[in-house]
Amino acid sequence: MAFSMAIALSFAFLQLAAAHFTVEYPYWRGSSFVEGASQWIFPCANVSETTNRTVWSTTGGSLRLHVGHHWALTYVNLGLGNNVTNFNISLVDHFNQTGNGTFCLKETGKAQLAAGLGLAGYDAKSIEGINATLQVIQISTTGAALYNCADITFNATAALLADSECTNSTGVGGIGILNADQTGNATATSTASAGASASSTGAAAALRIPAFEGVVAAVVGFGIALV
Ligand SMILES: [Cu+2]
Structure with missing residues (x-):
């Protein structure tokens, strides 16, 4: 009985874990599903900085x-x-x-990276x-935040992922986030532009998200343009 209970519990855990997220590229610091780590923990899921950094484009790399x-x-x-504690450059508008x-x-943050670097006294050259860390945050149904980080080194010749990857x-x-008082007929915005083509092809239909009543959102280009 105890054994089957353990199996049931671990299965439940796997299902819970599966509902979180993984940073596949640039390769994350390490699994945040292992014991001692937790995606609930700010700023990087209690996973230590790695020396296994991914080179990442100075004009915004793939994520x-x-x-x-x-x-x-x-x-x-x-x-x-190194050992970053201040993740103060936002690469995409929240979406x-x-x-x-x-x-x-x-091309994550292609539009925002230069300005963020400028505030820190850097430019693409x-x-x-320089070493840096990407922090990805997801906030879902319960309102709690999940964190994962990936350590990078900026490199002008770092390749982007191929379209097939x-x-x-x-x-x-x-989906870009608009003010709650805007109507469902809002036109597509480029708020979440992440370096993808500015094309808003296919963005004609504004969506109302059932799980997010009151907030009206418009489809933005990048989710579609990258397909
Ligand atoms: Cu989850």
Whole structure:
């Protein structure tokens, strides 16, 4: 009995864990599903900085997540240096990441990175070779935040993921967040532009998200453009 109970419990845990998210690229610091780590813990799930850094483009590199929630308000932040505690550069405007499976941004923060680096006294040239950490935050149904981090080194020649490696799963995308008093007829915005093409193809239909009553959101280009 105790044995089957243990199996039942571990299965329940796996299901819970499966509902969190994984940073697949740049490779995360390490699994935040192992004992001692927890995605509930700010700022990086209690996973220590790694020396196994991924080189990442100085104009915004690729970010691929495997996500397990139906929706999650999502943030991608950058902290410069080693042993980062201040993730003060926002690479994407917060957005609702919808669907579960693979979610990928090919050129994360292409529009925001230069300004963020500028505030820190860097530019795309002087950031070369500098270490930094990406922090990805997802806030889902309960309102609690989940954290994961990936350590990078900026490199002007770092490759982006190929389109074939950076394709959203069917039904997975991102929706920009608008003020609650805006109507459902709001037009598509580029708020969550993450370096993808500015094309708003397919963004004609504004969506109301059932689980997020009161907030009206418009489909933005990137979720679609990256497919
Ligand atoms: Cu979860």
